Structure formats: C-alpha cells, structure tokens
Amino acid sequence: MRGRHRVRQVINYANLATPLGLLIAVAGRARVRRGEHGLLYAHGYRIRFPVAGAFTVGNVVITARPDGYLTGALLRHEARHATQWACCAGLPMLPLYLLAVAVSFALCGHPASWNVFERLADLDEGGYPRHPSRWRRRTLEAGGPAPGPSDDLDGKGVV
Template sequence: MNGTTGVGLAVAVLSGARVRRGRDGILVAEGYRRRVPPAHCFTIGSVVITRRSAEWLLHGDRAGLFAHEARHAGQYAALGPVFWPAYWVACGYSWATTGCYGSRNVFERHAGLSGGGYVESPLRPALRRVTRQAESPRRGTPTSR
C-alpha cells in the first residue's frame, strides 16, 4: 500500500533475481547479484532479497534470519518510505557510538540482533569514559545519610 514493496520488486527484477512466495505474505527474491549491499540478504518493503536461494533462507537453521527480515518488512509497513532515511540515521548513530552499523540501530535491535547476524558491540572507548563520568556522583555534592 505504501509503495515500498513495489520498489523491492523493481530492485529484484532489475538485479536479475527470481521472485518466489515466502511465508506470512513475505516475498523472497533469490539470486541477487549486485555487490551492494554486501549482506547475504536485505529487505525492501515485503520483499526479502537474497544472494542465495529461497530454500536456503526459508529452511534449516536460518529461521531466525527470515524472522529478522520479516520484522523489517513490518517496519516498512508501519513507516513506508520514511523507513529509509530513519534506518540510515539509525545506522549512523550506531556507527558513531560503536563502530558497527547494526549494534545500536533501533531497527536492527527491534528485528533481533542475533537473528540478523549482529552482535552487541560496546560503546567506543571515549563514549564509555563519558558515560561513566556522567553516571558517577559529583564531587562536593552533599549526599543523603
């Protein structure tokens, strides 16, 4: 309804991927051949685009990855085209704070970090120091007894 699935289908077709039905209303475009993005799969609208086969994504031990991508489809449904700039702002925030695009990205966290192959990354050292200083009690401030 918001046009993002149409964009996902266009990207799939223009990249030579074959579109198949997945589960729960999600389409899977298999055989994506472009270099960008480098991930095994990514989602645009309700289309999960993968370099691998639909069978690879839908069966076996990758159920967590499909569920992760399906949650992104839900995010697209809720936000429509606003998802793109919001996602990239969240990537920038995550990179600035941890050096990883996904670890502090609110959309990746909501979709499930481990399902998407992300790990929880610590804050950059300078930010850890600032955070510790902000959390420690100030000197010279009266304490309650």
C-alpha cells in the same frame, strides 16, 4: 496467512515499499517467488550492495544466496523488517534506516549494533554482533568497573 500478515502486505503495497522491493529485485536479476507470511523471496540478487546476507524492502526479502537460505531466525528477523516498513509508512523508512546506521556507527563503529531497526528486529536472529558503545569500551579498557545489570540495555545479558 494470518490477518496481521495480510494487513502488512496490503500496507506495504499501498505505501509503495513492496513495489520498490520488486523493482530492486528485478534490477538485481533475482528470482522472485511467494514465501511465508505474505512475504516475497528474491533469491540470486546479483548487485553487491548492500553488503548483507539478506535485506528487506517492503514485503520483499532479497538475498544473493540460493533458494532455501531464508529460513528460521533469519526469516523472522527479515519479517520484522517488513513490519517496520509498514510502520514507517513505506519510503520514509529509507532515510530513517540510514540515520540509524549513522547513529550506530558513531556510537560503536558498527552499522548494526546500535541501529534501532536492527535491535528491534533482533540482532542475534539477523546474525549481527553486539559491540559495546565507544564510551563503554573506553571505560573498560581504562580499567573501569565491570558491566553491571544497569549496563544491559537490551535485556539480553550482553553489554
């Protein structure tokens, strides 16, 4: 395990985010096992909230799906969320994430498209759509100018 992964692991245990993730996984009757990069994978989560293919609390990546689901781009996306938990000092991540969901929903009607945490974790790797903001959508529907380079807010060529 790389040093940065070990540091993230220690921080997320100390800030109580990983113990919270383990508690959530156990409450959802998920099977927990060690994964890559200091992460813990919790497969078979049985609670229907939140509605997501996977979600991360501390260093625990939780999914209702079977073992083998957490690979590739999705795993990289969830690992970035583990780092976000460490950077947000653990439990303050919960209200910050909920605020980001509310802002995204207000901006475009989707909880992830303009959520700063999801954008920083890479929307595409998390499987999220890129919805234009409500005001940009109204401009396009009203026959306004086509999107230009200055409208590409995230540098990925999608407005």
